[in-house]
Amino acid sequence: MTLLLLGLAFCLIIEGVAYALFPRQFLAMWEAMREIDPDMIRMLGIAAFAAGVAIFWAVA
Numbered sequence: 001m002t003l004l005l006l007g008l009a010f011c012l013i014i015e016g017v018a019y020a021l022f023p024r025q026f027l028a029m030w031e032a033m034r035e036i037d038p039d040m041i042r043m044l045g046i047a048a049f050a051a052g053v054a055i056f057w058a059v060a
């Protein structure tokens with residue numbers, strides 16, 4: 001459980017730093033994502049989830 005919480009904390013740290021350092025680029029990215037088909041975004045999310053589960057399973 002500790003490892004899971006550390007992983008979550010690491011993700012939040014990385015995202016927080018990225019938002020703090022590059023806020024305009026993130027706003028531009030969000031605007032660009034409005035033009036992408038929602039099904040494509042869903043598939044990318046599922047792929048990222050599957051990759052995360054696979055990495056977690058391989059390490060744990």
